[in-house]
Amino acid sequence: MNKLDQPWSDKLRKIDxxxxxxxxxxxxxxxxxxxxxxxxxxxxxxxxIRSLDFAKLNLYPDAGVSGLxxxxxxxxxxxxxxxxxxxxxxxxxxLSFMAxxxxxxxxxxxxxxxxxxxxxxxxxxxxxxxxxxxxIFRINPDEYKGPNGGVIIxxxxxxxxxxxxxDFIVKLLENNRDSIVIIDEAYVDFGDYSAVELIKEYKNLxxxxxxxxxxxMASFRIGIAIxxxxxIGVLEAVKNSYNSYAVSTISMTAxxxxxxxxxxxxxxxxxxxxxxxxxxxxxxALGFKSLPSSTNFILTAHxxxxxxxxxxxxxxxxxxxxxxxxPRVDNYLRITVGTDKDMDRLLEGLKKILGK
Amino acid sequence: MNKLDQPWSDKLRKIDxxxxxxxxxxxxxxxxxxxxxxxxxxxxxxxxIRSLDFAKLNLYPDAGVSGLxxxxxxxxxxxxxxxxxxxxxxxxxxLSFMAxxxxxxxxxxxxxxxxxxxxxxxxxxxxxxxxxxxxIFRINPDEYKGPNGGVIIxxxxxxxxxxxxxDFIVKLLENNRDSIVIIDEAYVDFGDYSAVELIKEYKNLxxxxxxxxxxxMASFRIGIAIxxxxxIGVLEAVKNSYNSYAVSTISMTAxxxxxxxxxxxxxxxxxxxxxxxxxxxxxxALGFKSLPSSTNFILTAHxxxxxxxxxxxxxxxxxxxxxxxxPRVDNYLRITVGTDKDMDRLLEGLKKILGK
Numbered sequence: 268m269n270k271l272d273q274p275w276s277d278k279l280r281k282i283d284x285x286x287x288x289x290x291x292x293x294x295x296x297x298x299x300x301x302x303x304x305x306x307x308x309x310x311x312x313x314x315x316i317r318s319l320d321f322a323k324l325n326l327y328p329d330a331g332v333s334g335l336x337x338x339x340x341x342x343x344x345x346x347x348x349x350x351x352x353x354x355x356x357x358x359x360x361x362l363s364f365m366a367x368x369x370x371x372x373x374x375x376x377x378x379x380x381x382x383x384x385x386x387x388x389x390x391x392x393x394x395x396x397x398x399x400x401x402x403i404f405r406i407n408p409d410e411y412k413g414p415n416g417g418v419i420i421x422x423x424x425x426x427x428x429x430x431x432x433x434d435f436i437v438k439l440l441e442n443n444r445d446s447i448v449i450i451d452e453a454y455v456d457f458g459d460y461s462a463v464e465l466i467k468e469y470k471n472l473x474x475x476x477x478x479x480x481x482x483x484m485a486s487f488r489i490g491i492a493i494x495x496x497x498x499i500g501v502l503e504a505v506k507n508s509y510n511s512y513a514v515s516t517i518s519m520t521a522x523x524x525x526x527x528x529x530x531x532x533x534x535x536x537x538x539x540x541x542x543x544x545x546x547x548x549x550x551x552a553l554g555f556k557s558l559p560s561s562t563n564f565i566l567t568a569h570x571x572x573x574x575x576x577x578x579x580x581x582x583x584x585x586x587x588x589x590x591x592x593x594p595r596v597d598n599y600l601r602i603t604v605g606t607d608k609d610m611d612r613l614l615e616g617l618k619k620i621l622g623k
Numbered sequence: 624m625n626k627l628d629q630p631w632s633d634k635l636r637k638i639d640x641x642x643x644x645x646x647x648x649x650x651x652x653x654x655x656x657x658x659x660x661x662x663x664x665x666x667x668x669x670x671x672i673r674s675l676d677f678a679k680l681n682l683y684p685d686a687g688v689s690g691l692x693x694x695x696x697x698x699x700x701x702x703x704x705x706x707x708x709x710x711x712x713x714x715x716x717x718l719s720f721m722a723x724x725x726x727x728x729x730x731x732x733x734x735x736x737x738x739x740x741x742x743x744x745x746x747x748x749x750x751x752x753x754x755x756x757x758x759i760f761r762i763n764p765d766e767y768k769g770p771n772g773g774v775i776i777x778x779x780x781x782x783x784x785x786x787x788x789x790d791f792i793v794k795l796l797e798n799n800r801d802s803i804v805i806i807d808e809a810y811v812d813f814g815d816y817s818a819v820e821l822i823k824e825y826k827n828l829x830x831x832x833x834x835x836x837x838x839x840m841a842s843f844r845i846g847i848a849i850x851x852x853x854x855i856g857v858l859e860a861v862k863n864s865y866n867s868y869a870v871s872t873i874s875m876t877a878x879x880x881x882x883x884x885x886x887x888x889x890x891x892x893x894x895x896x897x898x899x900x901x902x903x904x905x906x907x908a909l910g911f912k913s914l915p916s917s918t919n920f921i922l923t924a925h926x927x928x929x930x931x932x933x934x935x936x937x938x939x940x941x942x943x944x945x946x947x948x949x950p951r952v953d954n955y956l957r958i959t960v961g962t963d964k965d966m967d968r969l970l971e972g973l974k975k976i977l978g979k
Contacts, residue, residue: 321668
């Protein structure tokens with residue numbers, strides 16, 4: 268990546284970064300490649316920002332994110348010291364790697380999963396071992412066993428979209444009494460089991476949530492961790508060793524307004540779920556097989572045309588979906604669920620490409 | 624910090640975090656302990672936020688921070704690929720440690736300086752060596768020489784408030800041709816030499832600026848690095864290995880409006896400088912000796928009363944200044960320059976404490 272011909276070049280970090288979905292600037296592009304929510308944030312978010320005292324924005328934010336943490340504690344029915352807030356869930360996970368994965372033994376995660384995990388392992392020199400998902404992309408919790416440096420699994424998993432239930436999580440926790448187990452529930456509001464209730468019983472469990480998906484707040488960068496207060500204390504100490512003021516005042520104010528508008532969250536996620544289930548059926552009629560989704564995206568493969576070809580043809584039509592040039596999923600497309608209208612445009616495009 | 628009686632306790636990070644100035648919630652408190660600017664951000668910041676399309680805040684921010692970087696490139700007269708933007712300058716420095724300080728040799732910084740540097744060394748296991756400032760708190764660039772893992776110096780230095788000129792920086796760079804030299808110019812807008820012009824000549828020089836001081840935007844979390852494009856490329860790669868979307872859409876929009884309002888910046892900093900210079904004289908009349916300040920704060924010691932006592936007595940009066948229980952500076956107070964009215968209240972308080 269960098270030239271190595273300078274006297275200081277040996278002191279520079281060599282690393283392959285995470286590559287996010289493209290962010291095209293053209294307004295006519297249909298963006299179904301970053302699992303954003305097609306609906307705007309709650310109107311209460313805008314109202315909260317507009318009523319801010321702008322003359323006070325010269326001051327540092329509350330490093331303890333106290334107001335938002337109080338609202339979150341009430342929402343999740345946990346105590347305030349069981350909540351941590353960071354600059355998006357990627358920040359929270361990165362800090363969690365530094366806080367919880369300090370071992371010579373490898374951490375464990377699925378081979379098909381969020382591709383950032385490997386990047387953090389590289390950044391922090393964290394040893395890891397991937398465990399293959401089975402032929403229908405399911406994770407077996409009994410394969411996450413024995414000495415390890417920690418476990419991190421998204422539930423629902425991405426990009427598979429498959430969610431697992433309470434028994435799965437309990438088994439995983441029972442198998443890993445000596446390590447920190449992180450469940451990354453980025454997509455959980457779209458319809459599957461959340462393990463937040465288990466943090467009282469399993470003091471080694473960390474749940475990660477994001478405001479970027481169900482809450483339509485990707486632009487604000489809010490992610491949270493929910494765990495026993497001892498783990499939250501370690502996460503706070505690491506955060507205060509990295510960047511004490513990680514969350515801007517406007518973002519924490521906006522996030523608080525979102526948390527306090529539960530009805531809007533329910534309504535927006537219900538719309539996405541309904542569109543998703545309809546879209547899976549419509550895709551099937553075109554020869555696509557999709558995995559059972561508990562998320563706001565669909566992982567799907569066509570019975571005839573290669574995923575890469577469809578990806579490129581869709582792009583020509585101004586429709587951006589996600590294609591992973593990675594083992595096991597390289598014949599799948601990951602398609603974010605948009606509005607019904609967005610899905611009409613997607614399906615029209617696919618029909619054209621497939622000559623139907 | 625954490626109990627060590629759980630089976631996973633050995634995997635938790637043990638670390639002493641940075642401790643920031645207190646953020647009291649009471650409105651009647653005069654906060655002179657975090658070097659915030661007493662004036663609000665440019666009115667154009669508020670206007671830019673109010674005219675945002677809130678319905679689009681469901682989308683991820685531009686990870687490349689393109690619009691703001693273009694404005695910054697024009698402002699600093701550098702090219703866009705010589706600019707990096709992060710989530711406050713603490714984030715930028717933390718990423719810089721990971722990007723540039725990868726050596727078994729110690730990095731060098733002054734013994735009296737920003738206390739976060741040691742915390743990052745601990746977090747990233749970066750070896751370091753501190754070099755004592757002299758008896759009048761000046762840094763000698765000829766003591767920063769010989770094999771090292773890198774150099775980081777604030778200019779002006781904090782908490783000493785002393786700024787050094789072009790010759791100092793050039794000597795430092797000439798002495799360190801084989802390492803990355805970071806100059807943390809957090810306070811430079813309050814009156815001293817900025818080394819941005821030197822990045823063309825010294826391709827191992829990294830300049831850090833913040834929006835939290837002169838731009839009155841601490842709540843927004845914007846920090847930047849300016850350096851040769853190769854170094855910026857490494858910083859980008861590390862950022863994209865930590866948290867790709869580090870800066871919120873609103874913060875980058877607000878920061879862009881601030882950069883484009885140079886007149887406001889000049890006016891606000893001129894007011895702070897005028898108040899600072901008056902305050903140093905008024906303090907002198909009460910028996911305080913202050914270091915020559917090129918910043919928006921004053922490091923000062925009284926000829927009779929201990930700094931810790933004054934700190935505590937001021938607190939009782941609702942006036943928060945910063946006291947460091949650290950070698951060499953434990954008889955000094957660091958006082959942020961507020962408005963003229965703020966300084967009147969401070970001086971009244973001091974007179975009371977000193978019985979004058």
